[in-house]
Amino acid sequence: GNSVTQMEGPVTLSEEAFLTINCTYTATGYPSLFWYVQYPGEGLQLLLKATKADDKGSNKGFEATYRKETTSFHLEKGSVQVSDSAVYFCALRVNTGFQKLVFGTGTRLLVSP
Amino acid sequence: GAGVSQSPRYKVTKRGQDVALRCDPISGHVSLYWYRQALGQGPEFLTYFNYEAQQDKSGLPNDRFSAERPEGSISTLTIQRTEQRDSAMYRCASSLAEVNTEAFFGQGTRLTVV
Numbered sequence: 001g002n003s004v005t006q007m008e009g010p011v012t013l014s015e016e017a018f019l020t021i022n023c024t025y026t027a028t029g030y031p032s033l034f035w036y037v038q039y040p041g042e043g044l045q046l047l048l049k050a051t052k053a054d055d056k057g058s059n060k061g062f063e064a065t066y067r068k069e070t071t072s073f074h075l076e077k078g079s080v081q082v083s084d085s086a087v088y089f090c091a092l093r094v095n096t097g098f099q100k101l102v103f104g105t106g107t108r109l110l111v112s113p
Numbered sequence: 114g115a116g117v118s119q120s121p122r123y124k125v126t127k128r129g130q131d132v133a134l135r136c137d138p139i140s141g142h143v144s145l146y147w148y149r150q151a152l153g154q155g156p157e158f159l160t161y162f163n164y165e166a167q168q169d170k171s172g173l174p175n176d177r178f179s180a181e182r183p184e185g186s187i188s189t190l191t192i193q194r195t196e197q198r199d200s201a202m203y204r205c206a207s208s209l210a211e212v213n214t215e216a217f218f219g220q221g222t223r224l225t226v227v
Contacts, residue, residue, distance in 0.1 A: 004155070036218075043117070044156070044204065044218040089155050099146060099208050099216045100169070103155030 002027045006090050006104035013080055013111050021075040021107045023064075023090035031092040033057075033066055033073040034101070038087045047075075047088070080111045115139075117219035119205050125225045126195055134190045134222045138207030145188050146216060147180055150202040162188060163211050195226045 007022040025031065035047040035057070048057030053068035062077045073090060090104040118137040126132050138145050144163050148156035149172075158172040164185040173179070177195075182188040192199055202223050206216040 041220075043220040044206075046215055046217075091155070099144060099206070099212075099214075100158050100161065101148075101156070101216065103157070105153065105155050 002031070002092060002094055002102045004090050004092055004102055004104035006088075006107050009087075009106075009108040011107060011109050013109070015082055015111055015113050016079045017111075019075070019077040019080045019084075019109065021088055021090075021109070023073045023075065023104060025071050025073065025090075025092050027071075027092055027094060029094050031094050033064070034091040034093065035062070035064055035073070035075050036089040036091060036103075038089070038106075040086070044089065080109070082111045082113055085109055085111045117205055117207050117217055119203075119219040119222050121222060122220065123223045123225075125227060128195060128197060128226055130195055131191065131193045132195055132224065134192075134203050134224070136188045136190070136205030136207075136219060138186065138188070138205070139209075139217055142207035142209055142217075143185075144208045144211050144216075145182055146206045146208075147188070147190050148204040148206065150204060150221070152201070156202075156204050159190070192224075195224075197226050200224055200226045 003026045032051045034049045036044045037047045048059040050057040050066035056065045087106045089106045091101045120135045147159040150156040160170040162182040177193045180190045202221045204221045206218045208214045208216045
């Protein structure tokens with residue numbers, strides 16, 4: 001079946017630290033991969049995506065590279081800010097049709113000044 | 114509207130009561146999705162509509178759960194005879210087309226069954 005595994009949180013960092021949130025997946029076929037972010041009190045927002053192997057998604061200083069050989073899509077940011085504090089969800093969509101997303105359990109990021 | 118709107122934002126109900134959760138998608142969006150998110154978990158797919166047609170309901174946990182989208186716009190997720198295990202965040206999303214377009218999520222409805 002299709003599944004996503006994320007590192008457990010919370011991840012606690014100081015401002016300007018380097019961030020990595022690990023994500024690995026299991027899928028039939030060739031999925032598209034996503035990172036969603038949920039800020040406090042808000043809905044899920046798409047942060048970035050990659051649709052095929054070796055693609056790099058990027059947005060707001062965050063990056064993730066679709067690694068087919070390791071079935072991974074790790075989220076990275078070189079210098080986090082307090083405003084990046086949120087819950088981050090890795091997700092996949094099997095490219096067989098509609099937008100049925102399979103999510104990981106989420107990783108809470110806490111950034112202190 | 115500007116975004117996906119869900120109502121109510123919070124719902125507390127007694128066990129055994131029926132509840133109806135509403136989703137108003139972004140205007141013009143063809144596809145609408147319902148997800149359920151238990152505390153500490155990621156969202157799980159429940160069901161999906163393309164226009165007014167329910168295309169997939171494989172994620173609905175049992176026959177107490179149903180959804181409709183009669184005019185291809187607003188959707189209602191109904192839970193009959195609620196149980197405590199139904200307590201969760203219920204999330205709705207919509208997308209412009211059926212495939213290869215971004216899904217936009219609403220803020221969700223937090224359901225608590227007491």
